[in-house]
Amino acid sequence: MSGELQPRRTIRSFVQRAGRITRAQERALEELWPRVGIAYAPGVLDLDTVFGRRARRVLEIGIGDGETLLALAAAHPDTDFLGVEVHRPGVGHCLLGIEAASLGNVRLVAHDAVEVLEHQLPDASLDELLLYFPDPWPKKRHHKRRIVQPGFVELVARKLRPGGVFRLATDWAPYATHMLEVLRESASFANASPAGDYVPRPGSRPLTKFERRGERLGHEVFDLEFRRR
Secondary structure (H helix, E strand, O other): OOOOOOOOOOOOOOOOOOOOOOHHHHHHHHHOHHHHEOOOOOOOOOHHHHHOOOOEEEEEEOOOOOHHHHHHHHHOOOEEEEEEOOOHHHHHHHHHHHHHHOOOOEEEEOOOHHHHHHHOOOOOOEEEEEEEOOOOOOOHHHHHHOOOOHHHHHHHHHHEEEEEEEEEEEOOHHHHHHHHHHHHOOOOEEEOOOOOOOEOOOOOOOOOHHHHHHHHOOOOOEEEEEEEO
16 A cells, blocks of 8 residues: 655654454555555656645645545545555555545545655645644653654645645653644744644534544643644
8 A cells, every 4th residue: 555665764753553443444455546646756746636626735644534624525525635644554545434434635644744745745735734632642651752853843834835744743751842842943943822822623624533533531722723833
């Protein structure tokens, strides 16, 4: 599924897990992936060719089982959505959702999002980038694995058009503080929060099973919205 690979970075923001995969998901990976999957390979994509049109473009990093991506794509047929996820069961689940809803505005890449951003996506090609509930890596010795770092933020800035939006959410308060500090330091972004911190949950962000579970456990969710200068 992932095509030719580039040399591996020494520090990654995720751990590759095999996970349990259902027969339906396996079928989706075999039959549906060729229609909407994009193999990872070095070389910049022509997104107009990939989607067969010119439209607003939104990238979601770490789609999980695709719950948010599918809801957004169904609600906004005039927008193209690209989802990046490394775990096969989640990709398979999302493919089944694409098929069930007959969505033509979704494409998937099963590869490390940083490498996809670096090597496959054109600069200034995205209107929004979504990063919802990434792994917070709570232990101090693992903080270097957090995806939100200064270098990553500048990479995102390159891929967003001027005025484009970087949306983030987490239910881990220390990671929310970390995200806010890193983004505040970037000259490429302006905080959309009038108070200079967090924003209310945007109506465009579906309430997922993961978030509902967190609410039951008493987890506070922090949303951030930064605009590309």
